[in-house]
Amino acid sequence: MPSSFNVGSAEGYEQLMGRWSRRLAPGFIDFAGLGDGESVLDVGCGTGSLTFTLAGHAGLKAISAIDFSPVFVEAASRRNRDPRVTIRQADACALPFADASFDRALCLLVLHFVPEAGKAVAEMARVVRPGGTVAAAVWDHYGGMSCMRMTWDTAAMIDANAQAMRHRYSFQPMMRPGEMKASFAAAGLADVEETSLTMRMDYSSFADYWDPIAAGEGPLGKYVAALDAPMRANVDAAVRQAYEAGEPDGPRSFASVAWACRGRVPG
Numbered sequence: 001m002p003s004s005f006n007v008g009s010a011e012g013y014e015q016l017m018g019r020w021s022r023r024l025a026p027g028f029i030d031f032a033g034l035g036d037g038e039s040v041l042d043v044g045c046g047t048g049s050l051t052f053t054l055a056g057h058a059g060l061k062a063i064s065a066i067d068f069s070p071v072f073v074e075a076a077s078r079r080n081r082d083p084r085v086t087i088r089q090a091d092a093c094a095l096p097f098a099d100a101s102f103d104r105a106l107c108l109l110v111l112h113f114v115p116e117a118g119k120a121v122a123e124m125a126r127v128v129r130p131g132g133t134v135a136a137a138v139w140d141h142y143g144g145m146s147c148m149r150m151t152w153d154t155a156a157m158i159d160a161n162a163q164a165m166r167h168r169y170s171f172q173p174m175m176r177p178g179e180m181k182a183s184f185a186a187a188g189l190a191d192v193e194e195t196s197l198t199m200r201m202d203y204s205s206f207a208d209y210w211d212p213i214a215a216g217e218g219p220l221g222k223y224v225a226a227l228d229a230p231m232r233a234n235v236d237a238a239v240r241q242a243y244e245a246g247e248p249d250g251p252r253s254f255a256s257v258a259w260a261c262r263g264r265v266p267g
Contacts, residue, residue, distance in 0.1 A: 010047050010075035016212035016221070020201050021049035021109050024137070024258060027197045028108055029053060031260050032135035037061050038103035043092050043124060044068070044110030048076035054106075055082045064102070066090035092120040100129040107136040109258070111180070117173040121180075122187040130267030134189055136180060137197060137260040142170040144257025147201050147209065151220055154242045155235050165223050180261035189263025197258045204251055206243045210236075 028050070034040070036059030045051045045065035054063050065087045067073050073089045080087060090096050092107070093116050105124035111117045124134045139145050152169060155162035174180045181194040203209040212218070214236070216225040227235060243252060 010071055012212045012215050012217040012221075013072070014047055015208075016217040017109070018047045018049055020199070020256065021046065022053065023199050024197060024256075025050045025053040025108060027199065028106070028135070028137050028258075028260060029057075031137075031195065031197065032104065032106050032262055033133055034060065035103065039064070039101070041095075041097070041102045041105040041124070041127060042066070043095070043105055043107040043120065044114075045076055045087065046072045046109075048079055048087075050106060050108040051076060051085060051087070052079065052082075055085055060084065062086075064088075064097070066092070066095070068092065093123060095123045095127050097127045099126055100132075101127045102132065103129060104133045104135070109138060111136050111174045112138040112141070112172040114173065118183045118186060121183050121189075125187045125189055125263075125265055128265045130265050132265050133262055134184065134187075134265065135260070135262035136174075137258045138172075138174045138180070140196065140257045140259050141172060141175055144196070144198075144255075144259075147203075147254035147256065148220060150242050150254075151213070151239050154238045155223070158234055158238055159227075159231055162223065165219075169219050175259065177259075180259055184261055184263040187263075188266065190266045192261065192263040194259065194261045197260050199256055199258075200253050201256050202251065202253045206240050206249050209243060209252070210239065 034057055038060055039062040040054055040060060042051045042065040045067045051065040063085045068091060070089055073087055077087045092114055105128050111120060114120050128134055152166040156166050181192050184192045213220045213224055
């Protein structure tokens with residue numbers, strides 16, 4: 001599962017996105033559903049935001065988590081204290097589990113970074129028992145991530161190279177309305193439902209927002225790290241102005257929306 005997500009360090013990812021995926025996880029779990037005695041698979045666990053939120057549900061029998069990145073697998077394994085949780089490196093497009101091994105397979109903020117996202121959905125459906133649930137969520141980069149669109153739109157105004165990158169960011173796999181629903185149906189899942197989940201990303205200052213991006217984390221960080229010094233200075237200054245919006249530096253809150261989809265394995 002080659003991923004288009006740029007991984008620098010587990011700590012940098014936590015500041016960039018891990019803290020927000022933890023905030024999104026409870027609403028996603030409510031949408032996906034859980035039952036006592038179930039075995040659940042977390043596909044693309046990252047540093048463990050969904051994995052350890054699931055572990056807060058005492059009734060679950062077992063939680064298996066996989067990620068393609070050894071950086072994330074090591075970080076999540078280091079955090080784990082729950083004997084029900086197992087974490088391993090694996091490919092979402094070739095899951096190392098037998099058919100019908102789980103009651104549910106969940107995938108939080110991962111599919112949009114998987115080039116063969118439909119194949120990953122089919123693999124989740126394969127490893128879930130008949131009657132079980134497959135569920136996934138991805139950020140709505142185009143219409144629902146105002147804090148990141150702020151930077152891409154600002155950069156695109158002063159750097160022509162950012163325009164194509166903004167397009168790729170805005171229309172990654174599974175981000176168009178109905179795209180995940182169609183992929184779930186194509187994988188043979190039944191009773192497919194798609195919705196949106198909304199939360200807020202709260203930053204204490206511009207540095208709180210910008211530091212992980214400036215350090216090269218994620219798609220924006222990869223773009224920023226490749227800039228030459230003059231353009232980097234221009235982008236840094238312009239994004240700061242966009243963040244502050246004419247007010248002194250300090251806390252800012254941005255609404256953030258994810259697409260979520262669930263389906264039932266027939267039979």
